[in-house]
Amino acid sequence: xxxxxxxxxxxxxEYELGTAPAELADDYDLLRNGVIDSLALLTLVSxxxxxxxxxxxxxxxxxxxxxxxxxxxxxxxxxxxxxxxG
Amino acid sequence: xxAWSKDDERLKEGISLWFGKFDExxxxxxxxxxxxxxxxxxxxxxGILRLPFDEKWGGLxxxxxxxxxxxxxxxxxxxxxxxxxxxxxxxxxTGVALQRFGSTALKDAHLPQVCAGTAVGTxxxxxxxxxxxxxxxxxxxxxxxxxxxxxxxxxxxxxGPVADLVVVYxxxxxxxxxxxxxxxxxxxxxxxxxxxDPVEGTGLxxxxxxxxxxxxxxxxxxxxxxxxxxxxxxxDHVRTWEILCCFIVGTGExxxxxxxxxxxxxxxxxxxRSVGGFQAVAKRIVDMKIGLEMSRKWLYDTAEKFTAGxxxxxxxxxxxxxxxxIAATLxxxxxA
Ligand SMILES: Cc1cc2nc3c(=O)[nH]c(=O)nc-3n(C[C@H](O)[C@H](O)[C@H](O)COP(=O)(O)OP(=O)(O)OC[C@H]3O[C@@H](n4cnc5c(N)ncnc54)[C@H](O)[C@@H]3O)c2cc1C
Numbered sequence: 001x002x003x004x005x006x007x008x009x010x011x012x013x014e015y016e017l018g019t020a021p022a023e024l025a026d027d028y029d030l031l032r033n034g035v036i037d038s039l040a041l042l043t044l045v046s047x048x049x050x051x052x053x054x055x056x057x058x059x060x061x062x063x064x065x066x067x068x069x070x071x072x073x074x075x076x077x078x079x080x081x082x083x084x085x086g
Numbered sequence: 087x088x089a090w091s092k093d094d095e096r097l098k099e100g101i102s103l104w105f106g107k108f109d110e111x112x113x114x115x116x117x118x119x120x121x122x123x124x125x126x127x128x129x130x131x132x133g134i135l136r137l138p139f140d141e142k143w144g145g146l147x148x149x150x151x152x153x154x155x156x157x158x159x160x161x162x163x164x165x166x167x168x169x170x171x172x173x174x175x176x177x178x179x180t181g182v183a184l185q186r187f188g189s190t191a192l193k194d195a196h197l198p199q200v201c202a203g204t205a206v207g208t209x210x211x212x213x214x215x216x217x218x219x220x221x222x223x224x225x226x227x228x229x230x231x232x233x234x235x236x237x238x239x240x241x242x243x244x245x246g247p248v249a250d251l252v253v254v255y256x257x258x259x260x261x262x263x264x265x266x267x268x269x270x271x272x273x274x275x276x277x278x279x280x281x282x283d284p285v286e287g288t289g290l291x292x293x294x295x296x297x298x299x300x301x302x303x304x305x306x307x308x309x310x311x312x313x314x315x316x317x318x319x320x321x322d323h324v325r326t327w328e329i330l331c332c333f334i335v336g337t338g339e340x341x342x343x344x345x346x347x348x349x350x351x352x353x354x355x356x357x358x359r360s361v362g363g364f365q366a367v368a369k370r371i372v373d374m375k376i377g378l379e380m381s382r383k384w385l386y387d388t389a390e391k392f393t394a395g396x397x398x399x400x401x402x403x404x405x406x407x408x409x410x411x412i413a414a415t416l417x418x419x420x421x422a
Contacts, residue, residue: 031259031261031262031263031264031265031266032261032262032263034263036263036264036265037221037263037264038220038221038263038264038318040264041263041264041265041318042322042397042399046397055395058186058187058312058316058319058320058322058323059187059312059313059316059319060313061265061316061318061319062265062313062314062315062316063259063262063265063266063314063315064315066265067262067265
């Protein structure tokens with residue numbers, strides 16, 4: 001499964017979106033639609049850290065990195081590269 | 087339990103020499119809802135406010151655990167609970183937020199005064215219509231060139247009546263939920279920022295609170311802590327420190343009461359023996375001791391886990407409830 005699909009599956013299962021992962025659009029606004037509340041944000045960050053062996057800096061937890069499944073995927077892609085280089 | 091180093095012990099003993107001065111004139115501060123200005127001068131001189139901050143900015147470069155170790159002793163020795171509350175609020179609300187999330191320029195400009203205590207700090211999260219539901223806040227921050235314009239009202243601002251620096255949390259993107267809040271460092275004299283009258287907190291007379299009003303208050307972008315939208319994460323970090331530091335002071339306070347109970351149970355006699363020899367009294371003292379050690383264990387273990395970079399959301403909530411229930415039960419004179 002591609003990374004973006006794994007992220008979608010996590011979002012759908014964890015936050016009970018009532019839709020199939022494949023039907024969740026890459027650009028569905030998770031913030032505006034209230035999918036991610038304060039607790040969900042913290043659990044999502046820790047899930048990403050465990051799943052992709054990342055140490056996410058709180059300063060990177062900003063709207064543009066978490067607005068959609070695609071932006072989360074892009075953020076993880078960049079973070080994975082940095083983690084490998086660093 | 088943690089084995090404290092000789093350095094930790096020496097540091098604790100050195101700073102605790104000041105605690106008698108912190109406690110001076112306590113009856114007065116138990117009567118008037120006023121910030122204890124004179125004891126605060128001793129607080130500044132003692133160096134306690136410098137504990138967890140980098141030496142570069144005038145701090146003592148100590149860990150969270152060592153900071154808590156000294157704060158526990160503060161609770162045991164200083165009976166001015168309002169002053170103790172003011173100390174932890176100042177350290178965590180402003181110092182910890184600034185050290186972790188401020189830019190180097192912002193730290194250079196303000197952290198030395200926070201370490202010294204010459205600038206008193208606080209934070210403004212709560213509003214008249216949103217407390218526990220912090221994300222329900224309505225204070226807004228609207229981008230305007232190199233500034234943000236803040237408008238709204240805050241409530242229950244600890245240290246507020248005397249604060250020189252306030253970390254204000256405001257909404258930068260109304261529809262972005264938990265990523266729609268940003269933390270700003272705002273100086274007291276910023277035009278558009280006004281403070282309400284002091285309000286006394288129950289049991290904390292010497293830690294008066296106040297309201298705060300922001301009327302189109304312009305704050306430079308450079309005063310943002312973290313990034314735009316990262317306010318919840320700033321708050322999460324600060325709240326973790328706040329609970330650990332504030333509640334460890336509380337366990338020091340329990341320790342003082344326990345010591346007094348033990349002493350009294352030994353001194354007071356009835357039916358030809360000290361009352362501590364009666365099982366009903368001894369049991370209550372043992373329960374106090376168990377409660378105290380449970381609180382300490384939860385707080386220090388959570389601090390160790392947090393320092394190791396692990397997630398402590400559930401541990402912190404448990405530690406807070408355990409310590410809180412024990413303090414409340416013992417405070418009401420019942421066995422824990
Ligand atoms: C001494 C003191 C100092 C303070 N200092 C500061 C400060 O410096 N800066 C700042 O911003 N704020 C400060 N506060 C405010 C504090 O953060 C709020 O009081 C707190 O967030 C609770 O909000 P509230 O008082 O509006 O109560 P509410 O949130 O309105 O709660 C009312 C009642 O409802 C219960 N409740 C709420 N939500 C739930 C839920 N989900 N489940 C079950 N029960 C619930 C609560 O337990 C409580 O009993 C301070 C408060 C005190 C007492």
